[in-house]
Amino acid sequence: MPERPPPPSARLPDAPMRIENPPVPEGINAPDRHRPLRDFFVQGTLALGVFALCLLVLSAVAGLLAPRLPFSWEHRAAASFWQHAPASPEEAALNELAARVAHAMALPPDMPVTIHYWPACEINAAASLGGHIVVLGGILRRMQSEDELAALLAHEIAHVQHRDVARGVLRGIAAALLLAGVDSVSPVFSGATSLATLSFSREQERQADAAAARATAALYGHTGGAIALFSRLREIPGAQAQGLELARSHPDFPRRLQTVRTQSRQLARPETGPLTPLPAALRTLREAENNCRPDDLEWE
Secondary structure (H helix, E strand, O other), X not given: OOOOOOOOOOOOOOOOOOOOOOOOOOOOOOOOOOHHHXXXXXXXXXXXXXXXXXXXXXXXXXXXXXHHOOHHHHHHHHHOOOXXXXXXXXXXXXXXXXXXXXXXXXXXXXXXXEEEEEOOOOEOEEEOHHHEEEEEHHHHOOOOOXXXXXXXXXXXXXXHHOOHHHHHHHHHHHHHHHHOOOOOOOHHHHHHHHHHHHHHHHHHHHHHHHHHHHHHHHHHOOOHHHXXXXXXXXXXXXXXXXXXXXXXXXXXXXXXXXXXXXHHHHHOOOOOOOOOOOOHHHHHHHHOOOOOOOOOEOOO
16 A cells, blocks of 8 residues: 655745834832831841740740759859858848848748848848848938838848749840840840840749738738838839839839738738837947938839
């Protein structure tokens, strides 16, 4: 059978070539002027969010770890910075009262506290690592009774007992390590660090105030010393800081007084009662001429 020839290939008829120049879409070569700003905002928000999340996680870990560390470690770490023996009659009187307060607070025997008196003008008292508490002359001269001073010492001893100082140190170390990789820390990141730990310190202060009320109730049968302490501090010029309470680590004085009154009701103890005079060494200091004029209240 003969082979069939292949079909002829289809071919379009020749046509003249047409060259067109369509218009370029508008804005194809013009960059979006707002995009860099949007990208910066998005990246900055993500970075801030990651930073805040890491800081909160590290703070939470530090808060859980601090109470589990032996207090002896904290005490040894601070030993080189302090002298243990009272160096003045004021320190001896303060440490004697602090021992009574610590006993009323059921402070563990392996958690010793030492009071250091500094004859400075500032109105301040603060707890430090290892159970060391500093009481400055400015606030000591304001005390009118042993009850008030006991409430002040109980507040600071509570920070030691609750391991608040160790928590703060560990959180500070965690924040420093987190910021170590940042070349320049902006105020935004610094503010985030403060806000991340603000709620912890405010709650710690509330718990310390409650502990002060319980200690004065146990020692004197009423909470009048704690109420007198916060009422007196409220009257000091500069004590009522201006601005929103959220920006302050300490609760305001009406709330602190309310904390004491709540403890009084729970313990079924009166809010008033006879006040015990200050120890002789501290009465002499209280009655001495004071040329200091502190402008601000700074009490931790």
